[in-house]
């Protein structure tokens with residue numbers, strides 16, 4: 001049955017978990033917790049070429065130039081650490097950077113990207129921890145939070161979900177979680193792609 005949520009007061013919960021991407025920062029501030037997380041806009045391009053995509057390829061990153069690619073449908077998706085734009089107000093992909101991205105792709109994979117055509121793209125915000133670009137899993141006074149995934153959160157999500165549930169239930173964590181505390185020493189991430 002339809003319930004008019006707005007007419008009922010919101011009951012405070014005993015346990016609060018904040019996992020709102022880079023906006024975890026502003027939600028946590030409501031509880032007096034400061035998280036030095038920033039939204040870093042990254043663009044991804046969809047690329048087609050004349051050859052069928054090599055669908056068996058894993059994600060490949062060229063850490064010297066900062067480009068990465070993986071097969072997607074009949075083409076590839078491609079990203080580039082060099083075209084991140086910080087906390088931009090819009091999520092329009094960084095189209096002008098395509099020329100540089102294409103040159104870097106061609107330099108490393110000339111046969112794959114000789115006749116590459118960019119056919120689309122999108123952008124989103126990485127949730128980046130100012131300290132070291134690594135994940136935070138921690139809590140303060142019954143408020144739990146996890147963020148700072150910097151472009152890797154989908155891959156980490158099963159482990160992070162498990163770790164967070166064990167933290168909330170007071171169970172012994174399967175993973176060592178000290179490295180993910182908010183007040184840890186930095187573990188500087190050399191490559192952010």
Ligand SMILES: Cc1cc2nc3c(=O)[nH]c(=O)nc-3n(C[C@H](O)[C@H](O)[C@H](O)COP(=O)(O)OP(=O)(O)OC[C@H]3O[C@@H](n4cnc5c(N)ncnc54)[C@H](O)[C@@H]3O)c2cc1C
Nearest residue numbers: 019020021023042044123124125126149151152153154155
């Ligand atoms: C361009 C790009 C490429 C990426 N590529 C990869 C990749 O290849 N592999 C990988 O593992 N990861 C990748 N990532 C990272 C991955 O998308 C994130 O790490 C992951 O989505 C983080 O999950 P999350 O649930 O913590 O946050 P999000 O997915 O950001 O979800 C947060 C949710 O909170 C909601 N929210 C925000 N503010 C509030 C509020 N005030 N109140 C209520 N709800 C709110 C949002 O609407 C959103 O639904 C990429 C990210 C980007 C931007």
